Amino acid sequence: MYLLFSTITVVTLFLLGSMLLGLNAHGHASPISYIPKPNEVINLGNGNPPPNTVAITFTETPEPRASSINVVNSNNERIDNDDLKVSEADKSISISLDQAKLIPGIYTADWLVLSTDDGHITKGTYVFTVEGESNGLSNSPNQSDGLMQSPQLSGSQQSANDNTWGYSKNITTDEGIDLKFEINPYVTGQNTFNLSAFYTNGSAVENIRNVFLEFNNPSKDLGPIVDTMNKTSVGNYSSTGAFLSQTGSWEVKITVQRIGEYDINQEFDLDILDR
Numbered sequence: 001m002y003l004l005f006s007t008i009t010v011v012t013l014f015l016l017g018s019m020l021l022g023l024n025a026h027g028h029a030s031p032i033s034y035i036p037k038p039n040e041v042i043n044l045g046n047g048n049p050p051p052n053t054v055a056i057t058f059t060e061t062p063e064p065r066a067s068s069i070n071v072v073n074s075n076n077e078r079i080d081n082d083d084l085k086v087s088e089a090d091k092s093i094s095i096s097l098d099q100a101k102l103i104p105g106i107y108t109a110d111w112l113v114l115s116t117d118d119g120h121i122t123k124g125t126y127v128f129t130v131e132g133e134s135n136g137l138s139n140s141p142n143q144s145d146g147l148m149q150s151p152q153l154s155g156s157q158q159s160a161n162d163n164t165w166g167y168s169k170n171i172t173t174d175e176g177i178d179l180k181f182e183i184n185p186y187v188t189g190q191n192t193f194n195l196s197a198f199y200t201n202g203s204a205v206e207n208i209r210n211v212f213l214e215f216n217n218p219s220k221d222l223g224p225i226v227d228t229m230n231k232t233s234v235g236n237y238s239s240t241g242a243f244l245s246q247t248g249s250w251e252v253k254i255t256v257q258r259i260g261e262y263d264i265n266q267e268f269d270l271d272i273l274d275r
């Protein structure tokens with residue numbers, strides 16, 4: 001009896017362990033490809049057609065009744081045709097876009113899928129940009145006609161040059177690391193983000209594995225939009241993208257992943273004005 005009991009216990013524990021390992025080992029329905037791509041800039045001026053769908057392919061099959069894509073313009077107006085299609089064979093979901101509404105601008109795609117394989121929900125947000133001179137509504141960063149007089153500059157904001165407003169924030173962590181974070185220009189649309197990490201004695205933080213940015217705009221139900229910054233030199237990271245796709249209050253989260261030490265996490269809010 002005792003032997004039988006322990007055999008059953010061992011088998012049960014083994015099965016339980018395998019299930020737990022199995023659940024941990026796979027990544028739910030994770031996106032593996034996107035059309036358009038995250039952060040893609042589609043230039044109509046080069047003869048490219050505007051995108052007619054947003055399509056995302058996953059590692060697992062999405063459940064049609066519990067999956068969605070929403071595509072909004074920078075005024076938070078939906079520009080898709082609310083005709084979600086799920087291809088179980090391709091493990092993909094897609095939605096068509098209203099071509100009449102696809103003027104040059106920044107578009108945010110918000111998706112949610114329920115995996116039929118394990119019942120887990122995953123969701124995410126990404127941004128793409130349509131550029132073109134055809135109708136004078138371009139949001140191209142090179143155009144200056146959308147930029148107005150100086151907004152009320154507060155503490156950490158500063159004027160970067162005649163055409164753009166920059167944002168700069170300095171944070172010193174408890175362990176004596178100075179983080180300097182900059183956004184240029186400091187308006188909606190394509191921005192350059194820079195982060196430097198130096199010890200207060202002036203030497204660069206060398207053991208950085210990755211720097212991630214995460215953006216959320218809860219009042220407009222956007223995000224998390226995540227980005228991995230590129231290393232430009234020791235201690236210096238940069239990335240470009242239209243992550244701040246709409247005006248309003250955004251939560252920014254910076255994660256500096258280090259080799260052999262804890263992550264550095266910083267969170268703060270931004271108020272983004274229109275370009």
Ligand SMILES: [Cu+2]
Pocket residue numbers: 026027028029115118119120
């Ligand atoms: Cu899962």
